[in-house]
Amino acid sequence: xxxxxxxxxTGLRKGTWTPEEDRKLTAYVTRYGCWxxxxxxxxxxxxxxxxxxxxxWLNYLRPNIKRGNFSRKEEETIIRLHESLGNRWSAIxxxxxxxxxxxxxxxxHTTLKKRFKQKSSTPKDGKDKNEDPEIQGTxxxxxxxxxxxxxxxxxxxxxxSLSSPQPASSNxxxxxxxxxxTVESRRLDPVSDNNLFEAYEADSGSFWTEPFxxxxxxxxxxxxxxxxxxxxxxxYPFGFYELEGFNL
DNA sequence: AACATTCCCAACCGCCAAATC
DNA sequence: GGATTTGGCGGTTGGGAATGT
Numbered sequence: 001x002x003x004x005x006x007x008x009x010t011g012l013r014k015g016t017w018t019p020e021e022d023r024k025l026t027a028y029v030t031r032y033g034c035w036x037x038x039x040x041x042x043x044x045x046x047x048x049x050x051x052x053x054x055x056x057w058l059n060y061l062r063p064n065i066k067r068g069n070f071s072r073k074e075e076e077t078i079i080r081l082h083e084s085l086g087n088r089w090s091a092i093x094x095x096x097x098x099x100x101x102x103x104x105x106x107x108x109h110t111t112l113k114k115r116f117k118q119k120s121s122t123p124k125d126g127k128d129k130n131e132d133p134e135i136q137g138t139x140x141x142x143x144x145x146x147x148x149x150x151x152x153x154x155x156x157x158x159x160x161s162l163s164s165p166q167p168a169s170s171n172x173x174x175x176x177x178x179x180x181x182t183v184e185s186r187r188l189d190p191v192s193d194n195n196l197f198e199a200y201e202a203d204s205g206s207f208w209t210e211p212f213x214x215x216x217x218x219x220x221x222x223x224x225x226x227x228x229x230x231x232x233x234x235x236y237p238f239g240f241y242e243l244e245g246f247n248l
Numbered sequence: 249a250a251c252a253t254t255c256c257c258a259a260c261c262g263c264c265a266a267a268t269c
Numbered sequence: 270g271g272a273t274t275t276g277g278c279g280g281t282t283g284g285g286a287a288t289g290t
């Protein structure tokens with residue numbers, strides 16, 4: 001079987017995402033969902049591979065992402081699950097709300113593996129700088145101050161009963177499921193395509209309370225002001241506006 | 249201060265499985 | 270049922286920041 005590349009390699013940007021690209025992706029996905037990662041960059045105005053967009057969204061821009069240092073409890077969970085599951089990072093991350101498989105994997109390779117090795121070789125040697133999470137926690141994490149759990153954004157009222165954090169496993173986040181039977185939340189917002197938002201809320205738990213856009217925007221209106229809606233015919237070439245959710 | 253080394257993490261790559269045609 | 274497309278996953282790497290010399 002011959003696989004076609006996930007994207008046309010020509011003319012596509014690679015490497016670090018710019019704030020502008022982040023805003024474009026965030027604006028598009030939060031409004032229209034991730035209905036097709038391959039097509040998404042084209043309609044979102046991004047010169048990126050769909051896979052790259054997906055990864056960026058899931059590992060960085062997605063709501064409910066918990067950033068910063070791992071707690072002792074989280075590290076114990078990782079170690080325990082790694083013993084039983086091996087390198088199944090997505091499964092491990094699923095047990096750590098707000099953590100992504102990539103982050104868990106990185107933390108394992110950079111910190112926990114060494115600590116684990118060291119403990120197994122010299123059980124009483126506790127001089128490793130990484131051994132004490134409290135000490136480790138004092139190290140400045142590049143992203144630690146970028147996203148923290150914050151209070152709900154004033155313009156948004158969330159009545160959802162779906163308060164439990166969603167697993168970080170990407171396979172539970174990447175597609176919008178529109179099980180409207182479970183959606184109880186309603187958003188008081190001028191944006192009218194409630195189906196999409198409801199679907200997203202169902203998928204994202206406390207999405208509307210999350211701070212990702214509060215770094216840049218005070219309200220959704222501010223963000224839409226910066227990213228005015230494009231023509232729906234352009235954004236919705238397949239006319240799935242009428243569809244329930246994004247299970248395409 | 250300048251350079252070298254280490255550490256950390258965001259992002260890419262390639263493979264696989266499920267879904268779709 | 271086979272071909273193709275798409276999403277998901279784990280391994281790996283490049284580059285910037287931190288630290289050491």
